[in-house]
Amino acid sequence: MKLRKLLSLVIMSVLILGALAFTPGAYAPVQAETEAVSASVVYNLYATDGFVKMADWAPGNPLLYIYGFIGSRSDQNLVWYDYTTNTANDTGAPAPAPTGGPVTPAEQFLAGKAQLPAPVIWAKVGDVVEIRLKNLGVHAEPSAPNDPHSIHLHGLDVDAANDGVPETSVGAVPANMCVDGSTDPGDNCTSAGGYAPGAGNVVVYMFTAETPGTSMYHCHQEADIHVQMGMYGALVVYDTNDPAGNANSTFCTGGLLNGKPCGQGPNSGTGGIYNGFRYDRDVIMLLSEIDSDYHNAEQGTYPVAPDPSNSNFGRAWNPVDYLPEYWLINGISFPNTIGVSNSAIDMAQWNVAFKGYDPLLTGSMSVTTNWSNAQWRTRGEKVLLRMINMGFETQPMHIHGYHLKVLGSDQRPWPWANRVLWGRPTPFNQGLEKNTVLIGSGETYELLLDFGQQESFSIYPTDTQTRYEPSDNTPRSNTSTTHPGIPHAGVVGDPSYIAGPTVTGAVVPLPDGTVAALDPTGTQIFPFHNHDDYKATNNGAYPGGQFTAVIPLP
Amino acid sequence: MQKKHQPVAKRNHNKRLWLAAGLVLLVSLVLVGAWQMRSQAATREAPEAAAILAAQANMPFQILIPAYMPKEVIREKVGISMTETGPGGEPMVQLVYRTKSDDTIFLKQWVPVNPEKEILAGSRPVQTVWGQGYMIAQGESLAAIWVDVGPTRVSIYTPTQKHITREEILQMANTLGPASSSQVFDFVLELPEVLAVEPAPPFEPPVNADGVQEFTLVVTPGGYDPLRIQLKQGVPVKMTFRAIGQVGCGKELLFRVSSSEVIEGRLETEAEQDVIEFTPQETGEFEFHCSHQMYRGMLTVVP
Numbered sequence: 058m059k060l061r062k063l064l065s066l067v068i069m070s071v072l073i074l075g076a077l078a079f080t081p082g083a084y085a086p087v088q089a090e091t092e093a094v095s096a097s098v099v100y101n102l103y104a105t106d107g108f109v110k111m112a113d114w115a116p117g118n119p120l121l122y123i124y125g126f127i128g129s130r131s132d133q134n135l136v137w138y139d140y141t142t143n144t145a146n147d148t149g150a151p152a153p154a155p156t157g158g159p160v161t162p163a164e165q166f167l168a169g170k171a172q173l174p175a176p177v178i179w180a181k182v183g184d185v186v187e188i189r190l191k192n193l194g195v196h197a198e199p200s201a202p203n204d205p206h207s208i209h210l211h212g213l214d215v216d217a218a219n220d221g222v223p224e225t226s227v228g229a230v231p232a233n234m235c236v237d238g239s240t241d242p243g244d245n246c247t248s249a250g251g252y253a254p255g256a257g258n259v260v261v262y263m264f265t266a267e268t269p270g271t272s273m274y275h276c277h278q279e280a281d282i283h284v285q286m287g288m289y290g291a292l293v294v295y296d297t298n299d300p301a302g303n304a305n306s307t308f309c310t311g312g313l314l315n316g317k318p319c320g321q322g323p324n325s326g327t328g329g330i331y332n333g334f335r336y337d338r339d340v341i342m343l344l345s346e347i348d349s350d351y352h353n354a355e356q357g358t359y360p361v362a363p364d365p366s367n368s369n370f371g372r373a374w375n376p377v378d379y380l381p382e383y384w385l386i387n388g389i390s391f392p393n394t395i396g397v398s399n400s401a402i403d404m405a406q407w408n409v410a411f412k413g414y415d416p417l418l419t420g421s422m423s424v425t426t427n428w429s430n431a432q433w434r435t436r437g438e439k440v441l442l443r444m445i446n447m448g449f450e451t452q453p454m455h456i457h458g459y460h461l462k463v464l465g466s467d468q469r470p471w472p473w474a475n476r477v478l479w480g481r482p483t484p485f486n487q488g489l490e491k492n493t494v495l496i497g498s499g500e501t502y503e504l505l506l507d508f509g510q511q512e513s514f515s516i517y518p519t520d521t522q523t524r525y526e527p528s529d530n531t532p533r534s535n536t537s538t539t540h541p542g543i544p545h546a547g548v549v550g551d552p553s554y555i556a557g558p559t560v561t562g563a564v565v566p567l568p569d570g571t572v573a574a575l576d577p578t579g580t581q582i583f584p585f586h587n588h589d590d591y592k593a594t595n596n597g598a599y600p601g602g603q604f605t606a607v608i609p610l611p
Numbered sequence: 612m613q614k615k616h617q618p619v620a621k622r623n624h625n626k627r628l629w630l631a632a633g634l635v636l637l638v639s640l641v642l643v644g645a646w647q648m649r650s651q652a653a654t655r656e657a658p659e660a661a662a663i664l665a666a667q668a669n670m671p672f673q674i675l676i677p678a679y680m681p682k683e684v685i686r687e688k689v690g691i692s693m694t695e696t697g698p699g700g701e702p703m704v705q706l707v708y709r710t711k712s713d714d715t716i717f718l719k720q721w722v723p724v725n726p727e728k729e730i731l732a733g734s735r736p737v738q739t740v741w742g743q744g745y746m747i748a749q750g751e752s753l754a755a756i757w758v759d760v761g762p763t764r765v766s767i768y769t770p771t772q773k774h775i776t777r778e779e780i781l782q783m784a785n786t787l788g789p790a791s792s793s794q795v796f797d798f799v800l801e802l803p804e805v806l807a808v809e810p811a812p813p814f815e816p817p818v819n820a821d822g823v824q825e826f827t828l829v830v831t832p833g834g835y836d837p838l839r840i841q842l843k844q845g846v847p848v849k850m851t852f853r854a855i856g857q858v859g860c861g862k863e864l865l866f867r868v869s870s871s872e873v874i875e876g877r878l879e880t881e882a883e884q885d886v887i888e889f890t891p892q893e894t895g896e897f898e899f900h901c902s903h904q905m906y907r908g909m910l911t912v913v914p
Contacts (some may be wrong), residue, residue: 063775080631082904084768094709094713094715095715095770097705097707097717097719097768099695110857130693131695132694132695151696153696153697153700153702154695154696154697154698155698155723156698156699156725157698157723157724157726157727157728157729158722158724158728160698163700167641183770183771184717184770185753185755185768185769185770202857203856204856204857205831205832205833205856205857210737215733216733216748216749216750218732218733218734219732219733219749220733221732223832223833224832224859224905224906225905226732226733227730227733227833229832229833231831231832231833231855236829236855238855238881238882253829253831253855253856254829254831254833254836254855255831255833257725257729258728258729259698259729260729260730260732261729261730261732262733263731263732263733263734263747263753263768264749264752264753264757265749265753265770265771267752278857279834279857282873345789398639398682603744
């Protein structure tokens with residue numbers, strides 16, 4: 058009797074289970090959207106040429122000829138910088154998606170407006186990134202070579218066909234030219250024997266962002282020329298839950314973190330976590346150089362050799378004669394790098410056009426945000442420096458007053474940076490902390506800058522020299538009683554301003570050793586520069602070149 | 612102690628009970644199994660049809676959805692975005708499907724102005740029911756396919772192939788159809804094989820009035836054009852060799868015309884053209900290439 062009961066129980070349960078399986082709509086409950094979901098990220102880019110100004114440009118001087126990219130993320134307006142008027146121009150819409158075939162009027166508008174550097178491409182792990190590239194050909198200098206262009210995703214380990222190297226991959230995108238090599242005269246090349254093979258192509262590069270880190274993208278067609286000519290930009294991959302890379306990050310409330318919008322990419326003030334270290338903001342330092350001879354050769358203004366009277370080597374331009382005169386951070390040099398405008402660049406406008414590329418380093422020395430790492434909560438904002446060397450030279454980048462903690466390099470975290478000792482993370486004074494980072498061509502570094510390492514103020518005794526005045530070769534002493542405001546990306550009254558406030562009384566030392574009357578606008582300024590000091594010049598004039606500043610704010 | 616025997620009739624009764632129970636169990640298992648299979652193999656109305664049709668009102672082309680999607684996909688939760696514009700400023704629609712394990716499948720649809728001029732970098736031509744499509748599969752991560760359904764180009768992609776395979780992506784592409792009449796399903800009898808498309812037939816230059824096979828071989832940074840050439844044995848050939856763009860070693864051509872003969876072409880400048888004349892003597896396949904063998908093409912000589 059017992060056995061029979063047991064049997065029927067078994068049979069019944071099998072039947073019930075079967076019936077359950079048959080129930081319509083037997084789907085698992087729908088999960089809430091989490092922060093980890095993949096997005097489809099699109100950048101519409103155009104290759105073309107253009108003109109820029111170096112930091113020492115003066116009215117009447119020629120502009121520098123470049124090749125480059127112009128375009129935007131598909132959900133952000135295209136804003137481009139015009140070097141002739143020194144204005145940022147918001148087109149009011151994202152860059153148009155490239156159309157295969159002849160250049161459309163909307164695309165033609167972008168011809169000759171190449172930007173230096175190209176827009177930052179950023180995504181988060183798991184996103185599919187689509188970069189659509191069309192080659193508009195040369196426009197600013199119609200006689201320059203109508204070269205093909207490509208996009209090489211430096212450091213992303215894509216397969217060879219997708220690697221953007223014309224000799225080993227899908228071919229570069231040819232300019233919109235006719236079969237005889239001439240530019241389309243406007244009749245779709247019918248009068249010139251038809252289009253060249255591949256002319257007007259739109260090549261779509263697709264990849265999945267897989268590893269958080271910093272990398273770069275650049276044209277690999279005749280890489281020596283096209284990289285030097287300016288065809289490069291930064292590429293940043295955030296971790297899935299990084300506020301800067303994800304508007305739905307669990308660290309954000311209503312899309313905001315500390316009042317700033319999440320999911321806005323580099324230098325937007327929301328930060329993320331890299332190699333276990335939380336950072337409040339990330340700043341791109343994309344290093345490169347300019348040898349104007351290269352640019353003049355492409356433009357056709359390099360003196361024809363042999364001409365020993367010229368500054369060249371008495372022969373036609375040869376890349377082994379490389380001798381740069383300008384060293385750039387994010388496409389600009391000092392004093393523009395610290396937010397100072399001059400006749401070359403209006404930095405307020407520049408910062409609107411080159412979103413995410415501001416190279417001036419500021420941060421609070423005292424703020425401990427909720428976002429700061431609870432495990433090693435120390436005062437001061439933490440800034441992740443994404444250093445990229447896109448130039449041909451090796452650069453020793455030296456920071457004053459701080460040590461930079463190496464968190465990773467070349468898209469890989471450095472394991473020793475985040476060692477746990479005695480069961481506790483020991484974030485500082487171990488691992489690899491450097492004041493001079495030697496970065497070779499093609500390398501990238503993730504470096505943590507802790508603004509808590511310095512005070513925002515310093516004491517300058519009256520009547521001591523704090524500044525050297527380049528205009529008349531005389532020292533300046535502390536006699537002023539006002540502070541120079543160093544607004545973030547604002548205009549400093551004296552463009553030759555370089556280091557050390559010209560003021561006294563920023564703080565008042567009291568007999569008991571404390572200080573009083575701290576003015577929030579008074580601040581220390583630390584240089585951060587290339588320690589091959591001749592590279593801290595603009596064509597030989599110091600200060601200039603790869604030179605920016607670190608300003609700890611209260 | 613005397614052993615107690617059970618009566619024979621009782622033992623037989625027990626045996627029969629076991630047998631009956633086993634039979635019932637077997638039958639019910641088979642029934643449940645059949646039920647399960649039927650329930651899995653049933654098509655159903657597309658749960659996202661209403662949402663798609665609502666979006667359709669704003670689109671000049673028919674939005675397509677895959678009739679087949681893996682069981683993991685939660686069709687009900689489709690996201691529809693029309694913010695991105697396609698080439699020429701034309702509309703573009705993007706459907707985003709999530710799976711139970713938080714994987715994502717994107718479908719992007721637009722009407723290309725010149726379909727042959729929009730190229731998916733690094734993709735390989737594959738066979739689909741719509742004709743030739745293009746597929747990209749990067750290791751274990753990205754899988755994407757482009758297919759043209761009439762004038763509409765559909766791009767289906769997923770960031771990772773951990774749970775969704777390239778065969779499933781192909782099957783989704785093969786079963787694209789309008790949402791209005793869609794009976795959708797999540798089973799397959801057999802997934803389609805990803806088959807590479809046969810290369811296009813080689814270029815056969817016409818024989819001109821002088822009885823010469825005349826054509827131009829162009830080398831560009833993207834390679835030779837034409838890439839594959841078919842010539843007739845014994846008929847004279849006049850080939851003009853030229854370059855467009857910066858081709859590096861492509862300026863030097865090593866053109867093999869038989870197992871024993873290689874004709875060299877050389878261009879000093881971009882404007883230059885090199886005329887090569889010969890008569891193919893030997894049938895067979897001969898590879899031609901630049902001096903560094905970076906650019907390669909194939910010559911076939913037929914009788």
